[in-house]
Amino acid sequence: MSILPEDSIVSNLCAFSTPQSMNGSAKLELPCLLFFEVTTGNVSFRSCDGVLLRTDQWCLEFVAEGFPLDIRPGPDEVVVLNEDSNTLEMLFTFLYPNRKMPNIGALSFDALVKLLEAADKYAFNAALEIGLSHLQRYAQSWPLRILTLAGMHNNRTLLAALAPHLVNLKPEVIEIVGFSTSLCAKWSRYRKKWLDTMVASKEILNGHDAQCDLWRNRIHAHLITGIDSPVVPIYRLVRGTNTKGQKAVWELYENVMEKIENELIENGDRDRVCCKYKLLKWFDHVADGLGGIQFL
Known part of the structure; x- marks a missing residue:
């Protein structure tokens, strides 16, 4: 990540x-x-x-x-x-x-x-x-500067707006900038739900390694690289209600799907559908799971 x-x-x-x-x-x-x-x-x-x-x-x-x-x-x-x-x-x-x-x-x-x-x-x-x-x-353009201002005034509304863009920050950081114990606890719960969803989504990817050599050797690594790249940082894929987050997930999905198509053509195995199915399952899990997480 x-x-x-x-x-x-x-x-x-x-x-x-x-x-x-x-x-x-x-x-x-x-x-x-x-x-x-x-x-x-x-x-x-x-x-x-x-x-x-x-x-x-x-x-x-x-x-x-x-x-x-x-x-x-x-x-x-x-x-x-x-x-x-x-x-x-x-x-x-x-x-x-x-x-x-x-x-x-x-x-x-x-x-x-x-x-x-x-x-x-x-x-x-x-x-x-x-x-x-x-x-x-x-919130998306200046999240860290706004976090400092929001912390000075313990502003819950701003913290909720920042959550999709700074979910990688630990609760200790949120406390340092001035937020109350109750808001730090909300941040911790929000972050845990997000991390749990991403861990589960990676399990979907890992589960297909033993079943498909093409996925294990060529596709999986390409997808993980895309998830962890600076261009599509993982913390931007947080909420389905976030338009840019949805776009980032969708673009990554399309990019890897194209990679699968090219690999299947190169290997003369265009009828193989398991990798496409696994990728679609991953996409649905990420989009649905993160889309349901709210800063409550």
Whole structure:
């Protein structure tokens, strides 16, 4: 089985920093996002890319647990933040329920992670929950990075979405990244069912070795190589409900079936059907068995 190295898991995606204050009239010289240039705004922030944003301190104190500011800034004082203006504009939108929410579903993975880091840092809980829910669509592309974020918040929904792509990871790894004991136990049960299914599927392959020299000498090794190859890693064949997992199983099946056909033609034994039957039995076992495994 192809196994992802456990030491490749990123240890932490969030490097938190503390807001700083900067005195002076800089806010009058900086470009400003008009969306937040409200007449009642009494707190000014400058993003890392030099954009000024103004908002209301009472909103920050009410919505964001990462605030309030202990000392009210003066009228010409700017609070410097490490986040870029796009991230802060989306984040501050959550201060005003009557304003249109940003289209988080259209964000790239990196932009979404920036928003989540800022939401976590300043305790914008609504933005954090919504952002985490949108990470699911990147589960296949960025499973290890998402695992770290999900572990920080013990997010069951994200862990379930990641399970088909990281089932090779041991429960100890899931615990290390921050998941609760109960979710680690769920992961352990899920993984055991998956491993049991794959072990049983290999028994189907092994059982035909003693009965067929063609299978034993030519076909079996080719199939095992396909299962364990980096191109079709075994952990991607996890759930029948996973379209790409189904496709990977089917492509491997077709590839080996073609191999059988060629071997039979080469050996002048086209009437032999045992290898085709055994391969079909293996395919059905994998597709049906893994398709029934759910992260409960």
